[in-house]
Amino acid sequence: MATLGESKASIAVALLAFLVAGVSLWHGQAGLTAMVATACGFALVIARLRQDREEEDARRGLDEKLQYARELQQRGALQEALRVVHQVADLAQSAKLQRAALELIAWCELAVDRPEAARDALSCLREAGAADPYCQAAVEDACGNSLWALHIVEREARRRELSREATLFRIDLYARVRGLEAACALTLEQLGRLQLEDVERVLRFADSAGDSRAASALAHALPQLRRA
Missing domain, CATH: 1.25.40 (Serine Threonine Protein Phosphatase 5, Tetratricopeptide repeat)
Known part of the structure; x- marks a missing residue:
């Protein structure tokens, strides 16, 4: 771990390089080289400050x-x-x-x-x-903004694969906002990220709600999941 003196010294050097490059750029000297040096100096200062903060947290x-x-x-x-x-x-x-x-x-x-x-x-x-989108969506849902929570989760699902927990939350939002049929269809799409018990839970909920059409496709998928 770098000492406080070393950290301050490296920041001072980076700032000096940043200032020299900036002065050169201001006077029209060095052109592209000065621009690159300015950007690099600024990035180095930011990275050094971030590292110092993380080291202080660890200390x-x-x-x-x-x-x-x-x-x-x-x-x-x-x-x-x-x-x-x-x-x-x-x-x-x-x-x-x-x-x-x-x-x-x-x-x-x-x-x-x-x-x-x-x-x-x-x-x-x-x-x-x-904030983590799953956490943000869970908070918004608990505050009564389920539609906005679904928007947050859907946006994140388009960007990357969701965790199992976030996927289950998305299915729950589908059931409450878009209906059981949509929730069951989403469950079928996400079988690779779910466990057997997750699918069985959705199926039981669909059965208890009397939505046989939504549950039928899931019921057909269960034997294959049990063999996997």
């Missing part, structure tokens, strides 16, 4: 505290998890750790049925779209 043991808060959450000790993770969020220097802490706060607040507090936690993230 304070905040990564371990965040992991401990996650373990508390998984054990159901939600109030204690909130106490610990709030400490992490308050002390975090790096954007990465702060985001992880705020998202965990949001999940814990949802678990104790405080969706507005969960939304407030995510609102602390400075950059638009910085």
Whole structure:
């Protein structure tokens, strides 16, 4: 790990290169070379500052505290998890750790049925779209904005493959917003990301709702899943 003196020295060198290149560019000298040097100097400063913040978080043991808060959450000790993770969020220097802490706060607040507090936690993230889309959608759904939550999940599904948990949440939103037939059709599309018990749960729900047409295609797919 770099010392504080080394970090300051590297930042000072980068800033000096940045300023020299900027002056050259201002006076019309060096042309493209000055532009490239300016951009590189700026990028180096940003990268160095980010690294310094991450090292400071590690020095304070905040990564371990965040992991401990996650373990508390998984054990159901939600109030204690909130106490610990709030400490992490308050002390975090790096954007990465702060985001992880705020998202965990949001999940814990949802678990104790405080969706507005969960939304407030995510609102602390400075950059638009910085929050994990699954977390953001879950919060919006809990706040009563299921249609907007579905939009968030659908947009993310077009960008990349969703996790199993996010896929199940998407299916649940389909059932509530678009109907059981759409939810069952989506389940069939996503069989590769789901477990047998997930499909059986959707099938039982469709059967209990009396939607035989929606359930029939899923029922035909189950034997193949059981053999897999």
